[in-house]
Amino acid sequence: MLVIQGLGKTFRKAAKATQAVQALDSVSFSVDEGEYVCLLGRSGCGKSTLLGILAGLIAPDEGLALCRGTSIQGPDRHRMLMFQEAALFPWLNVFNNVLYSLKFVHELSKGQKCERAESFLDLVGLADYHHFRIHELSGGMRQRVALARALAPDPDILLMDEPFSALDAMTREQLYTDMQRIWRTTNKTILMVTHNVREAVCLGTRVLVMERPGRVIADEKVLLPYPRAMNDTALVRAAADISGHLQKTDEHGQEKAG
Ligand SMILES: Nc1ncnc2c1ncn2[C@@H]1O[C@H](COP(=O)(O)OP(=O)(O)OP(=O)(O)O)[C@@H](O)[C@H]1O
Numbered sequence: 001m002l003v004i005q006g007l008g009k010t011f012r013k014a015a016k017a018t019q020a021v022q023a024l025d026s027v028s029f030s031v032d033e034g035e036y037v038c039l040l041g042r043s044g045c046g047k048s049t050l051l052g053i054l055a056g057l058i059a060p061d062e063g064l065a066l067c068r069g070t071s072i073q074g075p076d077r078h079r080m081l082m083f084q085e086a087a088l089f090p091w092l093n094v095f096n097n098v099l100y101s102l103k104f105v106h107e108l109s110k111g112q113k114c115e116r117a118e119s120f121l122d123l124v125g126l127a128d129y130h131h132f133r134i135h136e137l138s139g140g141m142r143q144r145v146a147l148a149r150a151l152a153p154d155p156d157i158l159l160m161d162e163p164f165s166a167l168d169a170m171t172r173e174q175l176y177t178d179m180q181r182i183w184r185t186t187n188k189t190i191l192m193v194t195h196n197v198r199e200a201v202c203l204g205t206r207v208l209v210m211e212r213p214g215r216v217i218a219d220e221k222v223l224l225p226y227p228r229a230m231n232d233t234a235l236v237r238a239a240a241d242i243s244g245h246l247q248k249t250d251e252h253g254q255e256k257a258g
């Protein structure tokens, strides 16, 4: 589904070469259809830059990024990106926010688009909220709308940048359960950035760990059966193993700083 080879990106501030920041340094990995890959790493290690490149919003300096064998040249509806804060249209109700994402899906009739929007709102658990305005929803419900909106156009891959970070713990727990169900129902390929190791192990079929400046230092399969619960002993143990990789990156960071 996704092939990334030798991807590099350095941000250069105009006229000041000394301020160049290397965000990605030769990142290579691939993602198979239907995988749920979680990307972990300390702040500033290039996770959002990587997602931005895959979404077609940032151009890389080096390397290749292919989706279904085609080079990624710009944003399109086959690669949908979701952020920490749901970027919804406040002047549209819940239903129309989801319907809007189907605007450019020309092969569907108006009736089919309405059916599609309805079925994805059902899937994310918002069947009774079609006519609500965005400001009337909780943060968790807004993320559910954003998820329905991202999935409705049937993208090849769903890119999620810390989608649950701004939510309270109880809302997050519920979303972990629902997210597993939604992923298994839709068979979507997902690449999700998170800071939370247990969240990564709870949701992901695979966890990639990155370190500064922009390198992948571990790529681990998570072999636990679904559905997974956050407080399951095996899950906690798997998370501790992955945390070991992250601690190594801390030590590196200190060495570099020292
Ligand atoms: N548009 C930009 N211009 C200049 N520097 C940038 C830009 N975007 C990102 N950077 C820098 O590139 C590096 C990687 O940033 P990125 O946002 O990808 O990290 P991240 O892993 O997503 O961090 P966080 O976990 O805090 O979200 C950082 O040093 C950041 O300051």
Ligand SMILES: [Mg+2]
Binding pocket: 047, 048, 049, 161
């Ligand atoms: Mg980020």
